[in-house]
Amino acid sequence: MKVARFHAPGDLRIEDAPEPVAGPGEVKIRVRNCSTCGTDVKIYKHGHHHIDPPRVMGHEIAGEVVESAAPGWSAGDRVQVIAAIPCGRCAECRRGRMTVCPNQESMGYHYDGGFAEYMVVPAKVLAVDGLNRIPAGVGFAEASVAEPLACVLNGQELARVGPGDDVVVMGSGPIGCLHVRLARARGAARVFLADINPDRLAVAAALVRPDAAIHAEVEEQVAKLTDGRGADVVITAAAAGAAQEQAIRMAARQGRISFFGGLPKDNPIISCDSNLVHYRELTIVGANGSSPAHNARALELIATGAVPVADLITERLPLPDVLAAIDTVARGAAIKVTIEP
Numbered sequence: 001m002k003v004a005r006f007h008a009p010g011d012l013r014i015e016d017a018p019e020p021v022a023g024p025g026e027v028k029i030r031v032r033n034c035s036t037c038g039t040d041v042k043i044y045k046h047g048h049h050h051i052d053p054p055r056v057m058g059h060e061i062a063g064e065v066v067e068s069a070a071p072g073w074s075a076g077d078r079v080q081v082i083a084a085i086p087c088g089r090c091a092e093c094r095r096g097r098m099t100v101c102p103n104q105e106s107m108g109y110h111y112d113g114g115f116a117e118y119m120v121v122p123a124k125v126l127a128v129d130g131l132n133r134i135p136a137g138v139g140f141a142e143a144s145v146a147e148p149l150a151c152v153l154n155g156q157e158l159a160r161v162g163p164g165d166d167v168v169v170m171g172s173g174p175i176g177c178l179h180v181r182l183a184r185a186r187g188a189a190r191v192f193l194a195d196i197n198p199d200r201l202a203v204a205a206a207l208v209r210p211d212a213a214i215h216a217e218v219e220e221q222v223a224k225l226t227d228g229r230g231a232d233v234v235i236t237a238a239a240a241g242a243a244q245e246q247a248i249r250m251a252a253r254q255g256r257i258s259f260f261g262g263l264p265k266d267n268p269i270i271s272c273d274s275n276l277v278h279y280r281e282l283t284i285v286g287a288n289g290s291s292p293a294h295n296a297r298a299l300e301l302i303a304t305g306a307v308p309v310a311d312l313i314t315e316r317l318p319l320p321d322v323l324a325a326i327d328t329v330a331r332g333a334a335i336k337v338t339i340e341p
């Protein structure tokens with residue numbers, strides 16, 4: 001079979017490999033879709049401290065079971081696979097805080113991922129209910145977007161996005177688009193989408209139709225749109241410290257700020273007027289991936305139509321084109337690019 005294997009930063013190869021075999025408690029799938037995201041770009045360019053190469057990349061995975069050595073699963077089952085694998089046993093997992101499990105492993109990092117024709121779902125994934133049946137009517141490509149949507153869901157739960165909120169989403173990539181749609185599904189009053197790149201913003205805005213698209217002077221624009229109140233929730237879906245600093249200044253009293261996107265490792269310090277947080281009773285939250293339960297609920301949100309994702313998948317490429325796909329993501333030239341191995 002063909003796989004896309006990471007060997008070193010800048011060195012991702014399409015190779016022939018023997019088909020993997022499902023060991024006890026494992027399931028082998030035919031990968032139908034594995035979607036790409038900014039994380040794949042980061043890994044390709046810089047590697048990752050959790051990846052010991054060579055490693056098959058790809059973590060937004062949907063496919064069909066072809067061989068099962070695990071109870072409850074059989075050939076022909078259509079499945080979606082979690083990306084982040086909590087241990088299920090540590091102090092955080094036992095408290096239900098699976099997104100911050102310190103023993104977390106990931107598909108495409110610790111285990112071979114979905115940029116391959118076939119893949120084995122590790123027993124550890126099954127042990128934490130990390131393999132989900134794809135609901136009827138949901139395609140494989142849509143199901144592969146359940147993983148990023150699960151992360152977005154975790155972020156909006158932590159930021160308590162709810163009815164009546166004015167929400168600002170900073171960053172109009174695929175994650176920003178999912179944030180806009182989920183905020184609407186959760187009853188937000190208005191959702192504003194901001195990006196410093198006007199072209200990317202225009203493409204995204206045409207798809208997800210925010211109440212306003214803001215490409216410059218975001219603080220002034222948000223102040224104007226909210227009669228000076230600020231936004232109830234500001235979500236930064238961009239790896240920019242400046243956006244995080246603006247987010248704190250744009251929040252309304254008792255507003256919530258989600259630092260959804262992380263910052264570059266070598267530049268993670270921002271400045272924050274602590275008195276804004278104090279007197280306005282602001283809440284600043286992080287977001288670290290998603291739990292298995294978030295993945296299951298994301299699939300439901302897609303299946304019920306509460307959060308449509310089909311139209312966000314703007315490019316479908318075969319496995320040999322994975323480098324082109326990563327380049328497209330790096331340039332921000334598409335919303336969601338999916339690989340069909």
Ligand SMILES: [Zn+2]
Pocket residue numbers: 036037038039040059060148
């Ligand atoms: Zn991803």
Ligand SMILES: [Zn+2]
Pocket residue numbers: 086087088089090091092093101102103104
């Ligand atoms: Zn754990």
